[in-house]
Amino acid sequence: MSEEPEGFAQFVEARERALQRTAWLLTGDHGLAEDLVQTALVRTWPRWDRIRRHDDPEVYVRRVMVNTWATWSRRKWRGERATQAMPEGPAPGDVAAEVAVRMAIRSALESLTSRQRAVLVLRVFDDLSEVQVAHVLDCAVGTVKSTMSQALAKLRSDARVTELMEADTR
Amino acid sequence: MSQDLADLEAKLRTLMDIAAGEPPSRVTVNAVRRGVVRRRRAASALGVAALVLAGGVAAAVATQRAEPGQRSVGPATSGHSRSVTLPGHSGVPRYYIVRSVIPNNGSTPNREETTVRATFTGSALARIRCPMSAPYVVSWPVAPAANQNFFLVCQRATGPASYDKVLESRIFEFHVTRSGRVTRALPVRGGELGRLLVHSIAATPDGSEVAVIAYPGTHPPDLHRTPPDVIVIDTRTGARAIWQGAPPMSSRTVYWPQDISLTADGQRLVFLTAPQCFQEPCTTSGGQQMRVIMNPASGGQLNSAGLLIPLDPALGRSSAAAMAAVISPDGSTVTLAVTGALPGNPSPASVSVVQIPASGQRRLHFVYRLPQADSYSYFTADPSGSHFLLGTGTPSGPLDGRIDNGRLIPLRPDPVRVQAMVW
Numbered sequence: 001m002s003e004e005p006e007g008f009a010q011f012v013e014a015r016e017r018a019l020q021r022t023a024w025l026l027t028g029d030h031g032l033a034e035d036l037v038q039t040a041l042v043r044t045w046p047r048w049d050r051i052r053r054h055d056d057p058e059v060y061v062r063r064v065m066v067n068t069w070a071t072w073s074r075r076k077w078r079g080e081r082a083t084q085a086m087p088e089g090p091a092p093g094d095v096a097a098e099v100a101v102r103m104a105i106r107s108a109l110e111s112l113t114s115r116q117r118a119v120l121v122l123r124v125f126d127d128l129s130e131v132q133v134a135h136v137l138d139c140a141v142g143t144v145k146s147t148m149s150q151a152l153a154k155l156r157s158d159a160r161v162t163e164l165m166e167a168d169t170r
Numbered sequence: 171m172s173q174d175l176a177d178l179e180a181k182l183r184t185l186m187d188i189a190a191g192e193p194p195s196r197v198t199v200n201a202v203r204r205g206v207v208r209r210r211r212a213a214s215a216l217g218v219a220a221l222v223l224a225g226g227v228a229a230a231v232a233t234q235r236a237e238p239g240q241r242s243v244g245p246a247t248s249g250h251s252r253s254v255t256l257p258g259h260s261g262v263p264r265y266y267i268v269r270s271v272i273p274n275n276g277s278t279p280n281r282e283e284t285t286v287r288a289t290f291t292g293s294a295l296a297r298i299r300c301p302m303s304a305p306y307v308v309s310w311p312v313a314p315a316a317n318q319n320f321f322l323v324c325q326r327a328t329g330p331a332s333y334d335k336v337l338e339s340r341i342f343e344f345h346v347t348r349s350g351r352v353t354r355a356l357p358v359r360g361g362e363l364g365r366l367l368v369h370s371i372a373a374t375p376d377g378s379e380v381a382v383i384a385y386p387g388t389h390p391p392d393l394h395r396t397p398p399d400v401i402v403i404d405t406r407t408g409a410r411a412i413w414q415g416a417p418p419m420s421s422r423t424v425y426w427p428q429d430i431s432l433t434a435d436g437q438r439l440v441f442l443t444a445p446q447c448f449q450e451p452c453t454t455s456g457g458q459q460m461r462v463i464m465n466p467a468s469g470g471q472l473n474s475a476g477l478l479i480p481l482d483p484a485l486g487r488s489s490a491a492a493m494a495a496v497i498s499p500d501g502s503t504v505t506l507a508v509t510g511a512l513p514g515n516p517s518p519a520s521v522s523v524v525q526i527p528a529s530g531q532r533r534l535h536f537v538y539r540l541p542q543a544d545s546y547s548y549f550t551a552d553p554s555g556s557h558f559l560l561g562t563g564t565p566s567g568p569l570d571g572r573i574d575n576g577r578l579i580p581l582r583p584d585p586v587r588v589q590a591m592v593w
Binding site for chain 2: 017020022035152
């Protein structure tokens, strides 16, 4: 049986939900998000002690998540299928607003490339610095900046997201 | 960073925060530990296989060098190669989908649910829910496609009973992930079936074609007198073809489908039928048959389907009745679940699973036989057509399981509650 590395359980307990939220933004699906977090943690486990000594474990796990998701996205069987709109109508009350936001964000994120999505989620949602994002994605800081700018431009042209942002201002 | 950009990012962060919601805590250290162990075992088995392969190659090279000019005869093998089995290569599907009844304690009606379970541990991993907002939604039937993709029929009704009217039927597709979780159900193109009551569903392994047996759902159908239609859907374009069941008219034999399946190329739809004559005289009659529709995407009349196998001679003119039938993906074999006496399983109270060539040769191959059975409930095959699930019953109680080398390996949950299973 595998010996549990020191501090791993505490990390999972404390950060699992936050990781799942990031994973949902990357995948747009709760089942896949859970799978992605679990896979990333399984891959992190054997290197945990070294990571704790030399790196920020959370940044490392996020890097594994982004890379794993990039690999999964490239697989043919996961290729996105063109489908009709989900039949979920907005429910009454606050839930309706939440569902509308979720659907708009999910569809906006799906319109981005995996790299753009990863940069946006890590930079905006996880609040990592450009240097940290570059470290996670193993690319230059300049690439992070240009990718981020492309992603924001794409989102600005999304009518549903723009409408939600304007409603937020009002 | 400009103020505009900072403002945009802040708004976006707020929206993403709302969208991501508060997920339930489902990833645990124990699950991660199990994943680590699985990964290590797979890696070590792969290492052993690589060593064996390298050893084999080295031996072959050594043989070539030791005997220059001579041709090597047969493949070079090492003494250990036969004992190496890679985990996960047995081909048995890792997960199965179960429709089961959750009994309540008298005051409220029983609840039904559809769940994903692990084949080798039986543990329940996920519940399948239809994305429909209503109290009376049935998440069944389900058809498997390759790579753990499944097609699910969601049927919304006016009430919980089988005689309640269907308000809406729709086909969805979902995926069971490598760790047994379920992705969100996506509507299938062309999968809106209005108020039809869907009886069964079949899919090609690549999921490009789906076929359903459907009845009018606007009134409780009498399945013995209502002609069903078979609807074939191209899931890539949403195009639908309807194969209409002939109405029960006098002097006419009708061929209504009991069970349907598709070949991998989607070019043949095969169905099990018992020819019916509602008022004599009918031109043809006889026992059960397998009939075939070539090019099912064209649509037409079910009565015009060609005869594939007359089952009476194929089953040795016995009193047995075929309850379900599946064509193999390449179209070469039909596998049948049969109740009653057969040559090779003479007990009249028996359940057998037999294979016959689609060419109609009278050669029965027994996949499984249960001599003392007192009920039959379902039979399904995986997308490869080589692994089967069977629900039956013995005098000591119901028996649900997978067929493995002529044995029925019981699968969870408690069989009393199981309605059907697929994988």
